Structures are given as structure tokens and as C-alpha cells.
Amino acid sequence: xxxxxxxxxxxxxxxxxxxxxxxxxxSVSKEGKPNVMxxxxxxxxxxxxxxxxxxxVRPSRYTYTLLEESLDFTVNVPAKGLEKAAEYxxxxxxxxxxxxxxxxxxxxxxxVVKSPIIKECIIHYECIIKYHYDLNPKxxxxxxxxxxxxxxxxxxxxxxxxxxxxxxxDYKMKIP
Amino acid sequence: xxxxxxxxxxxxxxxxxxxxxxxxxxSVSKEGKPNVMxxxxxxxxxxxxxxxxxxxVRPSRYTYTLLEESLDFTVNVPAKGLEKAAEYxxxxxxxxxxxxxxxxxxxxxxxVVKSPIIKECIIHYECIIKYHYDLNPKxxxxxxxxxxxxxxxxxxxxxxxxxxxxxxxDYKMKIP
Numbered sequence: 001x002x003x004x005x006x007x008x009x010x011x012x013x014x015x016x017x018x019x020x021x022x023x024x025x026x027s028v029s030k031e032g033k034p035n036v037m038x039x040x041x042x043x044x045x046x047x048x049x050x051x052x053x054x055x056x057v058r059p060s061r062y063t064y065t066l067l068e069e070s071l072d073f074t075v076n077v078p079a080k081g082l083e084k085a086a087e088y089x090x091x092x093x094x095x096x097x098x099x100x101x102x103x104x105x106x107x108x109x110x111x112v113v114k115s116p117i118i119k120e121c122i123i124h125y126e127c128i129i130k131y132h133y134d135l136n137p138k139x140x141x142x143x144x145x146x147x148x149x150x151x152x153x154x155x156x157x158x159x160x161x162x163x164x165x166x167x168x169x170d171y172k173m174k175i176p
Numbered sequence: 177x178x179x180x181x182x183x184x185x186x187x188x189x190x191x192x193x194x195x196x197x198x199x200x201x202x203s204v205s206k207e208g209k210p211n212v213m214x215x216x217x218x219x220x221x222x223x224x225x226x227x228x229x230x231x232x233v234r235p236s237r238y239t240y241t242l243l244e245e246s247l248d249f250t251v252n253v254p255a256k257g258l259e260k261a262a263e264y265x266x267x268x269x270x271x272x273x274x275x276x277x278x279x280x281x282x283x284x285x286x287x288v289v290k291s292p293i294i295k296e297c298i299i300h301y302e303c304i305i306k307y308h309y310d311l312n313p314k315x316x317x318x319x320x321x322x323x324x325x326x327x328x329x330x331x332x333x334x335x336x337x338x339x340x341x342x343x344x345x346d347y348k349m350k351i352p
Contacts, residue, residue: 008192011220016184019222043221043230044187046195048320054219054230130317133309141306144224 002124005167007051010077010123011044013175017077018042021176022086024076025055026107027066028115034107036099036118037063038090042075051162053127056135056155062095064156071129072113073160076121079174112163122171127160178300181343183227186253186299187220189351193253194218197352198262200252201231202283203242204291210283212275212294213239214266218251227338229303232311232331238271240332247305248289249336252297255350288339298347303336 017023022038029035043054053075057064067073078086085103092099100107100118107116110126117124135154137145168174193199198214205211219230229251233240243249254262261279268275276283276294283292286302293300311330313321344350 006192008188008195010188011191012184012186012188015187015221016182019184019227041222041224043219043223043228045191045219045221045230046217047219047232048217048324051195052219054221056223130320131311131315133312133315135307136309139307139309144306148224 001169002166003169005123005165007044007162007165010165010167010171013171014044014075014077014123014125017176021078021083022090024078024086024089024118024121025063026074026076026115026118027063027072028070029066030069034100034116035062035066035094036089036105037061037094038086039075040090047159052130053125053160053162055158055160057158058153058155060153062093067129067158070114072115073127073129073158074110074113074115074117075125075127076118077123078176079120079122079168080176082120083176110164122174123167124165125160125162126164127162129158130161131159132156177345178342179345181299181341183220183338183341186341186343186347190220190251190253190299193352197254197259198266200254200262200265200281200294200297201239202250202252202291202294203239203248204246205242206245210276210292211238211242211270212265212281213237213270214262215251216266223335228306229301229336229338231334231336233334234329234331236329238269243305243334246290248291249303249305249334250286250289250291250293251301251303252294253299254352255296255298255344256352258296259352286340298350299343300341301336301338302340303338305334306337307335308332
């Protein structure tokens with residue numbers, strides 16, 4: 001059973017799992033086919049009086065194409081036992097295969113956005129993209145640039161207004 | 177007594193106080209004079225493999241001038257009892273007065289950055305600016321633009337790498 005929960009209650013756990021294992025970002029094509037990728041970077045906070053989840057996606061990613069089409073996404077915190085799935089979804093591209101099928105993940109309708117959530121995850125954020133900008137390689141520190149952008153494939157930052165947050169009632173027992 | 181604490185433990189509380197009361201952002205002039213302003217917007221998260229606090233400051237603000245000089249800042253979570261100080265520091269400009277003095281706040285040396293912390297606060301983030309970008313009014317949704325940017329005074333977003341996080345040992349008893 002999944003219930004509405006406050007951003008404050010779950011944001012610390014979300015950042016912790018993001019750093020240690022990764023979060024599962026789900027987007028959907030215009031034909032309704034969902035895709036999932038693992039993210040280790042992102043921000044939770046407030047802007048323009050509302051809560052936002054900011055994600056960073058490179059233009060080379062299949063997810064980038066889907067986000068440009070659907071303009072929404074969900075962020076899902078994997079449960080204990082999904083560590084391998086998080087690794088897999090961060091390694092392979094959804095252009096070539098169905099990662100939901102490959103990892104035994106279930107795409108379930110979200111409450112507000114078109115992108116589905118992942119049923120097996122424990123915390124869910126539904127986000128509507130309100131703004132984006134591209135990191136500018138000119139202003140990135142040179143050590144960061146040589147490490148993360150040797151080919152200038154700079155991230156687009158998507159600002160997703162958080163429209164719903166909910167979690168498994170027993171999520172605390174299932175944190176990975 | 178203030179001790180090092182994990183980002184995950186205090187990020188939820190920080191976002192909560194930011195939304196309800198505001199956080200105290202401290203910067204310093206090249207002459208060493210500190211200034212404090214209240215922020216209700218900001219992000220905590222990960223980028224380039226490291227933790228970041230992202231803040232939004234308008235070019236018209238005195239803090240903007242100081243950030244451009246010092247390239248670092250601290251974010252301080254006010255203790256219970258500092259609600260009025262947070263309101264005051266969000267209303268008046270440090271160009272015209274010493275807000276530390278006016279609010280009986282004590283500027284104490286930070287561990288790593290030039291900007292001081294506020295002794296009376298309960299949680300402290302020390303941040304070094306690694307990147308910034310200006311929100312582009314062309315891409316801001318029109319309802320957001322008319323509400324928050326009627327004069328195009330768009331925020332500069334500063335990415336502050338979090339180099340230290342610490343808190344009062346009894347911070348949980350003093351959350352406002």
C-alpha cells in the first residue's frame with residue numbers, strides 16, 4: 001500500500017539512496033512505451049514557491065529524447081533487492097531493449113503525469129517539467145570538465161515540479 | 177557543541193525549515209564584512225560526484241555582489257526563536273545596515289570557507305561556488321514570469337559544493 005508522504009520526510013532517504021545506489025528515472029515515449037534509467041545526480045528543493053526535483057540528462061541518452069516529448073517524469077527510489085536492477089538500468093540503453101522486462105520491473109500508472117512509476121520501488125516523485133537549461137562547458141571548472149565532459153556531451157538540467165510524493169507504508173523496512 | 181553530521185540526516189529538516197521560515201545565507205565582502213540574507217528557495221543534491229547546495233540570488237541583491245567577490249557562502253538553519261530574524265534578514269538590505277547587529281546574530285569563523293557561519297543557528301553548510309548560470313526569462317513559463325519576474329530581474333543560480341556540514345548536538349530540540 002502506497003500513501004502520500006511529505007517531501008521533508010523522504011528527501012534525506014532519497015538523497016542517501018541516490019548517492020549509494022542510484023534512483024530510477026522513468027519517462028515515456030509518445031507511443032506510450034516507458035523507459036527507465038538510473039541517476040546518481042539530482043537535486044531536491046524549492047523554486048518559484050514550489051517543490052522541484054532537478055535532474056541532469058545528457059543529450060546522447062534515450063531518456064533525453066523521451067523527456068523532450070513527454071515533458072514529465074517520475075523518480076523512484078529502489079527497494080532493497082533492486083541494487084542489480086539499478087546497476088543494469090544505468091548501463092544499458094532503452095533504445096535497444098526493454099529494461100522493465102529485463103529487470104522484472106512493473107510500470108504502473110502514475111496519479112498525475114504520463115510517465116509511469118515502478119511498482120517495486122518504495123518512494124515515488126511525479127514531476128512536470130517547467131524549465132530546463134544546458135550546462136555551459138565554458139563555465140565548468142576544468143577538472144570537472146576533463147573528468148565528466150571529455151566530449152562536451154554536457155547535461156541538460158530539467159526542472160520537474162513535484163506534483164505528488166508517495167511511499168510504501170513500510171518503506172523504512174525496505175531501504176536498500 | 178557543534179559536530180559533523182551527514183547530509184542525509186539533516187537535508188529533510190533543512191528543506192522543511194526553508195519552506196516554512198527560510199534559511200540564513202551568509203556571504204562576505206573582500207574587506208571581511210559579512211552579510212546575511214534569508215532564502216526560501218534552493219536545492220540540495222548531487223552533481224559531478226559531489227554534494228551541492230544550489231542557491232538562487234537576484235543581481236539586484238547586495239549578496240550577489242559579495243558572492244561574486246568571495247565565491248563561497250554558508251547556509252545556516254535558524255533555531256527556534258530566530259523566526260523574526262529570518263523575516264528581518266529577508267526584508268532589509270545589508271547595503272544599508274548591519275543585519276548581524278540588528279538581529280543579535282554572531283558571525284563565527286567557518287572551518288573551510290571565508291564566509292562565516294551564524295553561531296545561533298543549528299545546522300551549517302559550508303559551500304564553495306563551482307558553477308553558476310542565469311535563469312533565462314525566455315524559457316520561464318509565463319505564469320511564473322509574471323508572478324516572480326515582472327521586471328526581468330532573473331536569479332543567478334550558484335552551485336556551491338558542500339565542503340562541510342555540521343549541527344548542534346541538540347539540534348532536534350531546537351528546530352523552529
